[in-house]
Amino acid sequence: MLDLRNYNSVGEALRDALETWPDKLCLIESDRGEEKLRLSYQEFKKVALPLAKAFEDLGIGPGDRLSIIMTNQSKWLISAYAIFFCGATLVPLDFKLKPEEHWQLLKHSNARILITEYGIWRQLAASPGRANATNLKVVLATEAPANADLGGALRWEEARGAPAPAFVPRSKQDVACIVYSSGTGGTPKGCLMTHENYLEQCMSLTAVYPFWPGVKYLSILPTNHAIDFMVGFFGPFTCGAAVVHLRTLRPEYVREAFPKYEITYVSLVPLVLKNLQKGLQARFDALPPAKRRVLEAVRNINRALTRDHPRLWLSRSLLGQVHSAFGGKLEAIIVGGAFTEPQTLQFFYDLGIPVANGYGLTEAGTAVTVNDLKPFRADTVGKPLPGMEVEIRNPDVEGIGEVTVRSKTVMAGYLNEPELTAETIVDGWLRTGDMGRFDSQGHLQLFGRKKNMIVTEEGKNVYAEDVEQVFEGLRAKEFCVFAANYVWPLRSMVNEKLILVIHLEPGQAFTDELKAEIAARNSRLINYKRVHGLVLYHEDFPLTASLKIKRNELAQRLGALEREHSILPI
């Protein structure tokens, strides 16, 4: 791989990667089982530099912000490369957000150019939020039909300039990306990620899980996801590896891609990992009883022989059919974005498929700890990566306290939020809001959160305050949304749910009509943001002098109630 200690910026490292491995396979794009694109590093360069020139011609340079809203596809990487080449800052946004949320973040980030897909652009252009993003001057839309109404956008395919532009250097402390970790409903949390953050993170991760030319990384998470940006773009590129993009997360195509491309690594969120587990288990259950017993016996042998560390060659021999379904070259499944249940991790490890589970957050530059598989531990999130200092603050008698992180990978702060930044990074230590402790082997174990938020199995951070907007105007005296585990800590990070707490007007009955209204409002939220229970609270909410709800105090009062009997279904 490139020696990233010698580089100052993401763009500089990417530029040299393209020069270092010109003939190596760089990128494959597959859509519904059909290969649409295959590029070597040299070919990637030929596509990306004219776009960088077009940006230069549009006056883009250091400090300018360009946003990408795209599904998981090759033009994401090509566009990102061109942005970094010009010394500009990338604002990656989740394509799954609603148009009004996109506009809110485009405004907040002050993006000058938006790069998106025609289908997404049609929805954005029809949204009233467009008028707010006044700094947005140019929209580049890909894949628009020949006679399409572009709604003021330019075609991405025609944004080409020549000759190649001059590379714009950046320093390590300059902002490479503004990554929104949450906050479309409340305060947008735009993490300012520096070039140094990414360079350091890449060195840390590849020290434990190396890439090399010939590796094929399967990218199914969109690249706006911090994990995919690192292990599905920057990491493989700086090692001369290849990225295989699937444009859909549909399970049938994910399963097909492993053997078709002989995948080496893949990153998944727990939801997808569990889906794979379910598919495998269904196949095992369908086996005749005798074969099932043989499988169980072989699995037990594999478990015993890989107790101290993985032996891939052995597992591939013992469990050949299972490994063939994964292409026979899989080194590890990287799982992150949310907490994964130990039994799911163990299921794969017992089949000889190492699962590299870890712990991280955008603010810390993606991964903080990762399981090094020496030995595999399903019950922890692994050890700190090289270069990460992790401390437990204010531990209780069991040693559980807040996880804090100090590292060159920690963000510079939140965009336009100095107070929030000062609360989050104290004396150089990032306060994660997650509760954990180290065991005697130096593995981190997690036990819930201090923050009023949940992380879904899809790896989505949902802050309780962000979903309250949909209940504005509800016929009740007052209401508030909480993460159930914030009110009643369970020392668990699975099955996290949001609850709606309402206090009715004096004499107001909780009618079926009101219940239906709550359900209807809730269904307006995207599925992973919905509240899953309701608490009827019969006292006034504690308020500040400016009539804001004192959330901590209310949570404490609610916590005195019995959890099981207090939460009603919605």
Place this chain on the structure above:
Amino acid sequence: MRTIEQTTQEILQLATQQFKVPAGSLAPEDDFYKKLGIDSLQALEMLSRLENHFKIELPDYEVQGVNDFKTLAERIQARL
């Protein structure tokens, strides 16, 4: 050309078969995540079946945020 009512009924029928729920238990306004107890990947699997049935292609983002059969039927109808 199917009417929107026909499209909706065919979707309900396919979902009934796929998720093995009692016939007639699904209605157009139902939130399929809640009613079928499915996650987003299972919803995508349902979408693949619907695409095969209607012989159309629906990009994932087109159905992002769609929770009920009625809206899903409208999205499919627009592509027939």
